[in-house]
Amino acid sequence: MKIKEKATELSSVQLIVLFYFAAVALSTVLLSLPIAHQANVEWSFIDALFTAVSAISVTGLTVVSTADTFSTTGTYILAFVLQFGGIGIMTLGTFVWLLMGKKIGMKERQLISTDQNRGTLAGLVSLMRQILGLILLFEAIGTIILGIYLLKYYDAWQDAFLQGFFASVSATTNAGFDITGSSLIPYANDYFVQSINMILLILGAIGFPVLIELKDYLFQKKETVAYRFTLFTKVTTVTFFALILIGTALIWILEAGNFLADKSWDQSLFYSLFQSVTTRNGGLATMDVSEFTLSTQLVLSLLMFIGASPS
Template sequence: MKKHKFNLDPPKLLVLGFAAVILIGALLLTLPVATEDGKGLSFINALFTATSATCVTGLVVVDTGDTFTMFGELVILSLIQIGGLGFMTFATFLFLLLGKRISLKDRLLLKEAVNHLSIAGVVRLVKRILLFTALIEMAGGIILSIRFSLDMPIGKAIYYGFFHAISNFNNAGFDLMGNFQSLTSYVGDPTVVLTISALITLGGLGFLVMNDLYEYRETRRLSLHSKVVIYTTLMLTIGAAIFIFLFEFGNVKTIEPLSIQGKVLGSLFQAVTPRTAGANTLPIGDLTHSTLFLTIILMFIGAGSGSTAGGIKITTLAVLAAAVWTQIRGKEDVVLFRRKIVMETILKALTVTVIGLFIVVTVTMILSITDRGHNFIMYLFEATSAFGTVGLSMGLTPELSLMGRIIIILTMFAGRVGPLTIALAITMRRKRDAFHYPEGKIMIG
């Protein structure tokens, strides 16, 4: 009798892999040794924290610095690193250390995990990803350790420096400052603000862009993907910083009491962190509604594809914006940097955006039912933050009901794994139609 080999395609394996890492992390956080009170977290809170860490989100139901022992904090940090790199990238690292051969199936999984266009050169890319990650986190950790040593003992400063470097490069936003204050005490500190902003931005560019920049000295050219990511990142960051500066200039609860340097640094960091880090130097609950709405938009967009960040991705935004501009101008071809964008890419961008909007709208509606008594913008902010794996919160997260926490857990998971990956994982592979229907016309607008 012929045996059927159990086999899963790459999208399903990626989804199951992330789920397995989260479950292991949750079980570790329930251990008594993980928390300061020696009782461990309840399973739902442990699952929430493990999901937030693995999905590099940063939403927390308990304060990280006040609740966990060093063991618990290191579990969270490990989940952040695995989640940021992707569990397949991490597994490949272990295979390379053990000298094992990377099979064709593993290469296919890696291609999906790092959003590479083909399996050619994917192992070399993974090696560079590991190198880039180590160098950037090391540099950030050293700078932050030196700065924190002015405020705390050297051993604690080194631990804090590297924890926050790893957390922010992976766009997780977990912090050890205590009392849910994040980095608000460093709002006007250029060393902390600029270093962490650089870590967040580099993590959000994506490893493909980093690799392109690394090879630029030899190739003297950047791929279309890298150009779109870099230019869109600069436009969104600079534009958002200017608007936030204007929106908050007269807000006595945020930047109004600060020096001009503090105002600029506070505005810059608030423009960078929704892309999708979760750390904050300004109190989120005290921001003006204009800034909160702009932050929601930035959280939904996210950062670059193949990065440590979430959201629909800035390449998706760029493709859709180019398609709209093409229609307005009455042109046929959608063009970015003198390159035609194929219809499949446009439809994929539209699909990701619509699925993302559906998730955010649905989660916002459910939270308004399960956790009544808050302003509507708090539900929308929380839902978008979870979907974009950002981690910013107006204070709703610790107050969530059991059902609310479950909903946010599922939203963070969907946001990290990706709406399109989940859609592919639960549906059959696309098949070419055997026949075509006659064309029909519908009035639009």
């Protein structure tokens, strides 16, 4: 009872921080389970903690090779942990509350509002449903497309779909993790894999408000008046794609006499385009960025500073 009373005394921001610490603790425990690792793998508490924090904050930094460390079960556990950061603690929490038949009261709505940076309490439960539905839909479609396509690279369909599933989750949540052992470098000349990943990266980075408005536009009833996008969505979309184009152009120009000097036009385009898309918040790579000049690395740093679209 005292714990419950203490919890009610905390502000929404304090509770959100507490929930994220709890998510880190849970994720650390899950990633430390013996079934999560391959045989004879050395795995310390600090490794598990760092990986959990990196996954929940969708940073993509690792101190171990995920491909050589995690078992198939561990890969699925890591993909689950990525959802905390990609979808959000309160979105997942709302889903659990609804499954349990719990009424979403004022306190819960305040938590959702804080987590999603919303200025109103109206329509929050519907918003959570839409966010969860959209993200899971993107991940499912990405898994199917990549899983089927990657059959050309893997003998067993289980391996192809595991790679497709994790790549889809990692790209959609903008997590930057991989289970290939070398990000997307094995697909440096496979433009289909790169294109699917870029689409998922963009869908995960452009922001939930934009995605929800796009959904409303696509599924509006024909007899209603013409749909009008909000100023937020217009400015966000134009800025988002303008930065992609500017980044692509700058990388291509700056590397024309260096990394891209011996590349064909299509290779130059995709190297530049993919790096422009993923640098903002994706964390994936089709080449070693240390091969870029200092000027290009400065451009990449600026794009990373700007980041993805706010929600």
